[in-house]
Amino acid sequence: MTSIALRQDGKTLKRIEIDETHAASLRKERALEIWKRLVRYVQADLNHKQELQNFRALVVECMAWNGLVGVPEDVVSESVGLFRTLVAGGKRATIKNTDPFKLCSDGITPEQAAIKYQKDFLPGLKWLARNPELTEEARAQLGKEAAQFLWEHGDENISLGLVIHQDTAQSFYSMKVERYGTVASPICRFILDRLDYYAKAESKDDIIPLKVCVYCRKIMFFERNSRKTCSDSCRVAMHRKGL
Numbered sequence: 001m002t003s004i005a006l007r008q009d010g011k012t013l014k015r016i017e018i019d020e021t022h023a024a025s026l027r028k029e030r031a032l033e034i035w036k037r038l039v040r041y042v043q044a045d046l047n048h049k050q051e052l053q054n055f056r057a058l059v060v061e062c063m064a065w066n067g068l069v070g071v072p073e074d075v076v077s078e079s080v081g082l083f084r085t086l087v088a089g090g091k092r093a094t095i096k097n098t099d100p101f102k103l104c105s106d107g108i109t110p111e112q113a114a115i116k117y118q119k120d121f122l123p124g125l126k127w128l129a130r131n132p133e134l135t136e137e138a139r140a141q142l143g144k145e146a147a148q149f150l151w152e153h154g155d156e157n158i159s160l161g162l163v164i165h166q167d168t169a170q171s172f173y174s175m176k177v178e179r180y181g182t183v184a185s186p187i188c189r190f191i192l193d194r195l196d197y198y199a200k201a202e203s204k205d206d207i208i209p210l211k212v213c214v215y216c217r218k219i220m221f222f223e224r225n226s227r228k229t230c231s232d233s234c235r236v237a238m239h240r241k242g243l
């Protein structure tokens with residue numbers, strides 16, 4: 001049994017208990033949702049309004065995963081997906097009654113952030129997509145470029161607080177996000193969290209659900225590892241060419 005406490009502005013909002021099987025499937029579902037948004041963001045034309053909305057939702061979902069999210073009071077009750085992500089993230093979660101971007105110290109607008117960080121996330125996703133056409137050395141080189149950025153924004157620039165647990169059945173202490181350094185921080189922290197989980201997990205198959213489409217070479221996400229193309233049109237085009 002996993003027990004998650006949701007807090008809002010210092011008060012406990014609710015305590016949720018879920019069994020391990022349910023927790024695992026929820027984690028998988030919400031993580032995939034975030035990966036989907038991230039893949040879309042790095043390859044998006046940000047002149048389109050709906051792409052900026054996708055970026056906003058990406059940041060907010062990652063915040064929920066990390067356990068510190070801003071949700072204005074009037075939209076708390078509508079945020080079903082966010083609550084699911086808060087639970088899926090498995091941290092002691094805090095919901096602040098504020099605009100989510102106010103939790104980031106860099107003080108730039110979501111639009112500015114979307115443009116500023118897009119090029120920084122691309123090498124990271126290319127690295128995680130493990131393009132089989134690149135040599136191991138070339139992939140490691142991408143990793144060097146990417147990991148620096150992920151670490152700086154997802155760890156060094158984040159303020160953490162120490163929480164000692166009264167109930168020690170599951171753990172003695174945990175670290176809680178107090179503040180995000182930049183708008184990139186919540187996303188980088190989500191990625192680092194998944195990479196740590198990948199390192200510890202016995203079955204690693206679907207944990208980093210990214211690959212390169214065999215037809216158009218774009219980065220894609222997958223629900224099932226057997227999937228090779230990013231879309232129906234790529235699947236059909238590949239079939240026509242007899243590949």
Ligand SMILES: [Zn+2]
Nearest residue numbers: 213216230234
């Ligand atoms: Zn494709």
